[in-house]
Amino acid sequence: MNNAATGEPLLAARDLVKTHGRTSALRGASLDLRAGEILAVTGASGSGKSTLLHCLAGIVRPDRGSVTYDGQRLDRLPEKRLSELRRTDFGVVFQFGQLIPELTALDNVALPLMLAGTPRSRAHERAGEWLERFGVRGQEELRPGEMSGGQAQRTALARALVTDPKVVFADEPTGALDSLAGEQVMTALAHTARESGTAVLLITHDARTAAYADREASLHDGTVVAEDAALEVTR
Amino acid sequence: MIAMSTRHILLGLLASGPSHGYDLKRRHDARFPQARPLAYGQVYTTLQRLVRDGLAEVEGTDSDGGPERTVYRTTDEGARELSRWAGETAPPAPFVTNEIFAKVVVSILGGGDPAAYLRAQRAAHMERMRELTAVKTAKGADLATVLSADYALNHLDADLRWMDTTAARLTTLTAEVDAA
Numbered sequence: 001m002n003n004a005a006t007g008e009p010l011l012a013a014r015d016l017v018k019t020h021g022r023t024s025a026l027r028g029a030s031l032d033l034r035a036g037e038i039l040a041v042t043g044a045s046g047s048g049k050s051t052l053l054h055c056l057a058g059i060v061r062p063d064r065g066s067v068t069y070d071g072q073r074l075d076r077l078p079e080k081r082l083s084e085l086r087r088t089d090f091g092v093v094f095q096f097g098q099l100i101p102e103l104t105a106l107d108n109v110a111l112p113l114m115l116a117g118t119p120r121s122r123a124h125e126r127a128g129e130w131l132e133r134f135g136v137r138g139q140e141e142l143r144p145g146e147m148s149g150g151q152a153q154r155t156a157l158a159r160a161l162v163t164d165p166k167v168v169f170a171d172e173p174t175g176a177l178d179s180l181a182g183e184q185v186m187t188a189l190a191h192t193a194r195e196s197g198t199a200v201l202l203i204t205h206d207a208r209t210a211a212y213a214d215r216e217a218s219l220h221d222g223t224v225v226a227e228d229a230a231l232e233v234t235r
Numbered sequence: 236m237i238a239m240s241t242r243h244i245l246l247g248l249l250a251s252g253p254s255h256g257y258d259l260k261r262r263h264d265a266r267f268p269q270a271r272p273l274a275y276g277q278v279y280t281t282l283q284r285l286v287r288d289g290l291a292e293v294e295g296t297d298s299d300g301g302p303e304r305t306v307y308r309t310t311d312e313g314a315r316e317l318s319r320w321a322g323e324t325a326p327p328a329p330f331v332t333n334e335i336f337a338k339v340v341v342s343i344l345g346g347g348d349p350a351a352y353l354r355a356q357r358a359a360h361m362e363r364m365r366e367l368t369a370v371k372t373a374k375g376a377d378l379a380t381v382l383s384a385d386y387a388l389n390h391l392d393a394d395l396r397w398m399d400t401t402a403a404r405l406t407t408l409t410a411e412v413d414a415a
Contacts, residue, residue: 044399190372207360207364207395207396208368208389210361210364211361211364211365211388212365212368212372213365214365216361218357225354
């Protein structure tokens with residue numbers, strides 16, 4: 001069940017501090033994500049969950065503290081290298097899938113591959129395979145506005161995973177879905193991540209969604225305050 | 236108070252046609268995979284009571300190459316009773332026995348750390364929710380298993396939400412308990 005690898009964490013945050021204006025979003029948060037594991041980060045609204053995800057994914061830089069990915073200090077990488085790393089090693093899914101509305105499901109999923117230089121026909125072939133894995137077969141030519149919320153979110157997951165990333169960051173991926181569609185999205189994400197050995201950092205305020213993870217870290221006021229019994233989060 | 240009724244569940248299984256005790260037990264355990272398996276003794280005792288109360292009757296015996304077994308069928312009165320029971324709403328529990336709340340209060344009374352207790356309880360609940368999620372998402376899990384696990388998951392989730400609210404209000408609760 002728990003296929004989390006042991007040893008060095010793949011991604012490690014240490015004592016992260018991040019302030020937005022006069023608001024402290026993170027006040028010394030530390031966290032480890034190991035290769036191949038699904039880690040749920042839970043906490044109330046405003047506890048700093050999304051800011052933590054943005055720091056870990058290299059989307060924003062922390063004011064203080066370090067983020068280490070696969071031996072490299074993300075918080076010190078030049079923007080060009082960081083953006084390359086986000087394209088090759090990370091996949092991101094938000095509450096609203098953020099698919100490109102003008103593109104079909106197939107084109108949306110193929111896009112990251114084509115941006116990385118994969119020829120169009122090969123990119124489409126792989127995108128079709130990923131849509132099938134996420135149960136969106138037969139909807140390839142639909143645009144996001146023509147899909148249900150669950151289909152759109154599974155398409156967004158296919159897009160996040162199509163480049164075989166090492167880490168997928170999912171920020172409230174079921175937040176906008178009804179409970180059955182949310183379960184289908186989480187089942188698809190958990191099965192696929194475990195099959196492909198992809199680590200997932202899952203942000204959620206919902207315990208039922210967090211229960212798909214191997215373990216859980218709880219945030220409160222910008223710090224990690226509680227971990228479940230199996231958790232070894234550094235303080 | 237309507238308890239989970241073995242009588243009515245056996246009547247329900249008999250509603251699809253005459254059957255013997257062994258078969259009823261087997262069908263019960265397959266239909267309700269998360270329930271405690273029925274004991275043979277309980278099945279036979281219940282069937283005898285159904286006959287005594289006029290809700291079921293003996294149709295005959297069936298050996299089918301093996302040992303001879305008594306075959307039961309439901310009566311008209313049994314069908315009416317089943318219909319009445321199945322349509323009756325279960326009473327929503329007004330206040331369920333809440334051991335977690337009792338422990339929080341006792342912890343406050345004894346000068347303990349109710350917040351630490353709630354965190355540990357939350358971790359225990361989450362562990363069980365992960366187990367149930369693994370059961371229901373396992374390849375080949377049938378819908379009865381999924382729905383049984385969902386029932387438990389929803390109740391554990393309700394407990395968790397209550398614990399989160401309680402943890403956020405511990406200061407006020409402590410003042411109230413200490414003042415009483």
